[in-house]
Amino acid sequence: MLQVYLVRHGETQWNAERRIQGQSDSPLTAKGEQQAWQVAERARTLGITHIISSDLGRTQQTARIIAEACGCDIILDPRLRELDMGVLEKRHVDTLTEQEEGWRRTLVNGTEDGRIPEGESMQELSVRVQAALANCLKLPAGSRPLLVSHGIALGCLVSTILGLPAYAERRLRLRNCSISRIDYQESPWLASGWVVEMAGDISHLDAPALDELQR
Numbered sequence: 001m002l003q004v005y006l007v008r009h010g011e012t013q014w015n016a017e018r019r020i021q022g023q024s025d026s027p028l029t030a031k032g033e034q035q036a037w038q039v040a041e042r043a044r045t046l047g048i049t050h051i052i053s054s055d056l057g058r059t060q061q062t063a064r065i066i067a068e069a070c071g072c073d074i075i076l077d078p079r080l081r082e083l084d085m086g087v088l089e090k091r092h093v094d095t096l097t098e099q100e101e102g103w104r105r106t107l108v109n110g111t112e113d114g115r116i117p118e119g120e121s122m123q124e125l126s127v128r129v130q131a132a133l134a135n136c137l138k139l140p141a142g143s144r145p146l147l148v149s150h151g152i153a154l155g156c157l158v159s160t161i162l163g164l165p166a167y168a169e170r171r172l173r174l175r176n177c178s179i180s181r182i183d184y185q186e187s188p189w190l191a192s193g194w195v196v197e198m199a200g201d202i203s204h205l206d207a208p209a210l211d212e213l214q215r
């Protein structure tokens with residue numbers, strides 16, 4: 001059985017300011033760095049062998065802290081980037097016009113191919129994050145990878161493993177530096193393939209942020 005841990009990056013400047021990031025970037029706040037150290041401390045006890053990270057700055061910054069604690073190298077995988085949120089990236093969520101909020105809601109409420117203009121659909125996101133996950137099956141036997149990625153990207157991964165549509169990710173709260181775990185297994189009692197063992201655990205954080213757009 002392969003165990004894969006999923007970690008969302010620490011709180012960033014724009015998470016705290018309620019700005020939409022997508023594939024744009026902002027650095028971790030002091031609180032975000034502290035969260036990263038706390039999740040790293042937990043990861044250190046889990047026997048992690050590989051850290052695989054989205055190549056955006058905020059995930060790399062988080063991954064470096066976890067890698068230092070686990071003594072692993074970091075492999076960058078752009079398929080683990082956040083959903084491309086097109087023309088709404090860098091915008092403050094409270095300043096969107098009605099039309100812009102409608103675009104954003106398309107993602108939240110879910111239509112198969114809904115997207116923000118110049119952005120990516122949830123379906124497209126789902127294909128690339130699933131491909132990044134499938135790559136973990138090629139690691140040597142006994143590997144235990146930890147993936148560092150983003151709220152929507154990881155939510156989409158967990159939702160689709162559960163057999164839900166990709167847009168169901170907004171029904172799953174994955175806070176900054178939460179840990180989720182999915183296992184690839186062949187048990188006759190469970191569906192064979194990927195199984196969700198836990199999602200969004202923040203018991204290692206002493207001060208979880210009320211992060212990003214979720215307040």
Ligand SMILES: O=C(O)[C@@H](CO)OP(=O)(O)O
Pocket residue numbers: 008009015019020021022023082149150151152212
């Ligand atoms: O892009 C964003 O604004 C958020 C949405 O969840 O993603 P991240 O997890 O990278 O903060």
